[in-house]
Every structure is written in C-alpha cells, then in structure tokens.
Amino acid sequence: MAPLRIVFAGTPEFSVPCLDACRASGAELAAVYTQPDRPAGRGRKLTPSPVKQAALEAGIPVEQPESLRDADARARLAAYAPDLMVVVAYGLILPRKVLAIPRLGCWNVHASLLPRWRGAAPIQRAILAGDAESGVDLMQMEAGLDTGPVLLERRTPITGDDTGGSLHDRLSALGADVLAAGLRRVMAGETLTATPQPEAGVTYARKLDKAEAQLDFARPAIELERQVRAFDPWPVAEGEIAGERVRVWAARAIGTLPGAAPGTVIAASRDGIDIACGSGALRVTAIQRAGGKRISAADYLNARAELRAPR
DSSP, rough: OOOOOEEEEEOSSGGGGHHHHHTTTOOOEEEOOOOOOOTTTTTEEEEOOOHHHHHHHHTEEEEESSSSSSSHHHHHHHTOOOOOEEEOOOOOOOOHHHTTTSSOOOOEESOTTTTTEEOOOOHHHHHHOOOOOEEEEEEEESSSSSSSSSHHHHEEETTTTOOOHHHHHHHHHHHHHHHHHHHHHHHHTOOOOOOOOOOOTOEEEOOOOOOGOOTTTSSSSHHHHHHHHHHTTOOOEEEEEEEEEEEEEEEEOOOOOOOSSSEEEEEEEEEEEEEEEEESSSEEEEOOTTTSEEEEEEEEHHHGGGGGSSO
C-alpha cells in the first residue's frame, strides 16, 4: 500500500504538535500551508508563523496563499495530489472546491467538544463560561463553520487553576494525540466512523476582542476570576485598583461580608489585594503596572504602602 499523502494546513503554535504528529505517522507530507508572514514585535518585522518555521526546519515545501478561493491557488493545491488535508487553526476558509480535492477529504482538529464552542476562540470561551471540561475533536470538514461529523475525541477537565495558556498547551498535545490515532487507524486500512454533531447544545466562540479585557467589579467575583484566567496570556485582564489602571495576571474569587461598594479595596496584604465585587470579592495576586513587568501583589504593595492602611 502506498503511504498516505498529506497536505497540512496550520498557522499558530497550537498547530505545531499536530504537524509533528503527521511527520511521525509515516505518512508522506507533500506540503504545508500556512498564513502569509505578518508584522510582529516592536519593529513590526515580517515574521513567519510557527508552523512555517517548523516546516522549513523539516525541509517540507511551504505554501502561503492569501486565499484559497481563486482557481490558481486550488490548482496548485490539487497538483500536490493529497489523499488527505489536515487543518489545524489555519485561519483561512476552505471553500467547497478545496474540501473536494483530497481523496479522503479534509480533517480538522478543533479545540472543543463539539457542537459546543464552534468558532475562533473555544479555549478562552470555555473558561469564561465556567465549563467543567473541554477537549479536542477530530472532525471531517464540511462547508459549515465547525459543523462536520466527529471522527475521534479526547476530553480533559478544566481545573480552577487553568488559564487560557495552560489549557491551550494541554489541548494542543491532545490534538496531536487524537490526530495520530486517526492517521494510524486509517493507514492500517480502517474507515473511521463519522458521528454527526447533535443539533442541541450549539454555541459559538467568537474571536477575542481586547475590549473584553476590562474588569467590571460590579459583576460577580467568580466571573472576574474566570476572565483573568481565560485572558492569560492574551489579551490580559485590566482593572483599576485605588485609582491606578493595571493589568491583572492572577486573581481568585473569595467570600466577603457585604457592604463595600464594588471596586473598593477592602484588604491588602502579602496574600493579595481584595477588591469588592457585585458579589464576593476578587483577591488579586499578580499585577503589571503601566510600562512595568508582572509582579506579585506583595511587591506592588511595597510601592503603594497606603493600600495597607486599615479600611
């Protein structure tokens, strides 16, 4: 049997373990598709995506079309004669004509338990919503947004310590694991069962907006805790502490007696800075001042000793 011939499409760091899984599977990687180089950093220098960097290091041909909607781009893809296209956080829409090119169609590794959190930011939305678990689905792609039937799935609990970053890393590894399992079974001659997604329970994970980073202390403390965790490492929650706007990197909800107006600092110690919320209080434990770096609440209080005064 001839080896499975794959075209891989992905862009961010999340996708790299899945690219590695394709390489390790014994399949033939014909090409890697990724987003065009984008300006990054303070100098706004054109920077290749993490997937492009990994592909070039492995000696795999790289394609970076602005779109896959024109006939020339589709013809170039078809010329690679892929049996399968694996798509992981690519960032471009695949038209029907592209989905039809590979003999086995296109697989997508998606970081949620579908049909919950279809769309761009499933990891952060799951934390924001207080979901108890997340996971990755290996999905057979179709024209709709993350609507295709599920081939394989891996699950993981979301803990009270999980951030957007920690859950991202765990799901990235799980994605590589479920993809490797799918490739192994197909290359052994198995036809995977595609299970249609249920119609009930559909939610959409819209793209993150920096405007969402603002902490509103009139809201319940538990919601603000989830906001802080979900937006670490980007876009990072922001709030005002006793008149100073800061970025809030770590915080947890605590119970407190009623009476203080939301946004009031009700206690401050080496353990953290407690801020009254609409219900409960938020204990802030890691902060970043304007122009500064991330520091502990204890270090912040060294510079703002007045916050330690009894209230």
